Amino acid sequence: MNRLPGPFDALLTRHGNAPHRLVQILREIQAQQSWLSPDTLSAVASGLGLPLAHVEGVAGFYRFFCGQPVGQYRVLFSDNVTDRMGGSEEMMRHLRHLLKLEPNKMRADGRVSVSSTSCTGLCDQGPAALINHHHIVTRLTPGRIEHMAALIERQVPPSEWPAEWSRVDDQIRLANVKLGTQPAPGAGIAAALARGPQGMLDDLKRSKLRGRGGAGYATGTKWQLCRNARSATHYVVCNADEGEPGTFKDRVLLTSYADTVFEGMTIAGFVVGARKGLVYLRGEYRYLLDALQAVIERRRSQGLLGTSIQGQVGFDFDIEIHVGAGAYVCGEESALIESLEGKRGTPRIRPPFPVERGYLNEPTTVNNVETFCAVTHIAVHTGAWWASIGTPQSTGTKIHSVSGDCERPGLYEYPFGTRIGRILEDCGARDTQAVQVGGPSGVCISAMEFGRRIGFEDVPTAGAFMVFDRTRDMFEVALNFAQFFAHESCGFCTPCRVGTELVVRRMDKLKRGYGSSEDVQVLYELDKLMHGSTHCGLGAAACNPLRDTIAKFRPAYEQHMKSLHFAPGFDMDAELSQARLATGRDDSGAHLETLA
């Protein structure tokens, strides 16, 4: 069938009219047009030969894709609990007030809309905001908000806003291996070449390196399975979808240590026999894209990417960057692969695991940014050296993204086995009530437990370390996390789709003052249900913060209850207001509390 020329033909051609480029295509079009109109989706569907409903389904899945006009300026306030602790909610209200905006609605003149978004990974220099899914504003203050409103009214493009606003600091407070002196570009590859693929793999196994993304799977085993999987094509994927609220270490590694990350990916390509590597960069880190591409380009010119790397004939490997579009669940490796393939980021049924059938159904190893960094250091310094750091079950170091109530937020790298109390001392935390280790899906540690140690055998972590002092209401912390999970649930399975929403509704009821111990009991039951029955880890972890805070900070819940016993979910006296109006009564006998 002949097709009329469409408005995006050049863009689609650049992507080879490939359906698996759909997310990238939609992202680029939205960057030009600020939203995805029905006509746009039709044109894309027709250009790629996809059903329109499929394209609508993909567009509707990602939080950064807008099916409605959002205005010339879309301001998204980062909504992690650390942003809230810095006053982000009040600042968002203030900006809306200044711009005469209603929540989540575009102004009638099409100028601006203001909403919130999940953690943008700037917790150590927040509150933060994301403008038009590209520009970052850090360290928001009421002053900056007033200035921002004026700039928006004067239609100053975000690229011309004060440069100081988009300053993002690494804030490396304590460096060990991965944040310390980096190997010269190519040193890791040379060491791997000298050992050969199996030799490098054996050394990686000796290092006992485990994945830094949270699950802690043995990297050597994963690579071995991928290498063993029979196929002409293998892929290496770097999971840079750093979505766990409170985590920002990968942002720094990609900002200042990209060479080490790409070198680790190249070594992976050498070991598993892949010629192509893909970086899945979360949409919130779009601002890093140009610099990362420049590093890739330089490495090509240095003979560290491309064909015959370091002169080794037959060792070809190159890296491409995909940018996400706002979906926490895509941090799960099979959902990430679905997203790379241009689909809704719903986790796959496993097995088969990605190492057997991953990207485009080919064997794929997906590893975290920090894991690839570790690989480069191991290649240079040997697996035995790495295994000598940390504990027998958790070798090497771990980078912690420290934020919240402390004097010196930022990155801290420690060998595994470090006491939580030690990290609190180093970052200048005082009068600490609790630490959320590993983000909302991790563990909430109370003061009694500060002697526990970081490691897979005690307190595992994907890297977040959020500190709460005694002025904080741990119920509010848990509410923020509950809202996060409901917002990020992919909607695929019943227990997570409905359960996360039920949790938020119960928490809201408690917050409104209508809760009772019965509600806490229901929350407890929902936690139990979701822990066993969800399709993926997001749903399973969604109640972790609830369980921990209910168990360890029950008074924080009880102070939100009218009565420890039954209380109705509504205000009975307020319900009588219509009857009072109809009867024209307002005497003491018409009010429940004064009824004789």
Place this chain on the structure above:
Amino acid sequence: MSTNDRIDALSPGTFMLDGEEIDFGPGESILEAATRTGHYIPHLCWHPEFGAKGSCRLCTVRINGRIGAACTVQAASGQEVQNNTDELNALRKTLLQMIFIEGNHFCPSCEKSGNCRLQATAYDIGMEGPHFEEFYPERRVDASHPDLLLDLNRCILCSLCVRASHDVDRKDVFAIGGHGIHTHLLINSPNGLMADSALQASDRAANVCPVGAILHKRVGFATPIGKRKFDTLAVSEQVEETKP
């Protein structure tokens, strides 16, 4: 995952379902093997003609003590599968209550009553009420099609119509849209209406809905209430026929 698991999964064998020995064929899931041998494991998003989806989670069982969805877990020799236990039926009842409260399911006014797998499964499991507060979402009804009615109030997102339209009809009339609690069914047509889609009453996709979301017009009460599929025999007593 170990290499051995895969070899097991690809060869026939037997596993134990609630103490009874079940034969399975190469590559069969626990649910497939159970159904083929006439054993009931509750399910809504699974259908013997279509591949596993794993989204409703009603077929959750314990396999060697570990929880998993029977439709997605491959049968393997020596598995001890618990299915009809108080613990799992309580979990299923909660999942059913969740499905009821997230949509608008008013059985007495629904012409699918008695033929509805959701209603039948809820009766069978002993669900007596919603337990949770109902969400009462605002959802669309699409009566545009001459022969078919789409009532999204009753859609349970099993995606059987999506798969039937893709796998059997080759029309891709349906897709899943949105995310989280706002996940919903999409119609592939320029204006989103069923009348302008390629759907026909004879399509597999128009005849696979387990609930009253996709209905045929003018036949709603051809079979009177009381004489319908699940009125006469509980869902657990009517295990689907599967192709050999």
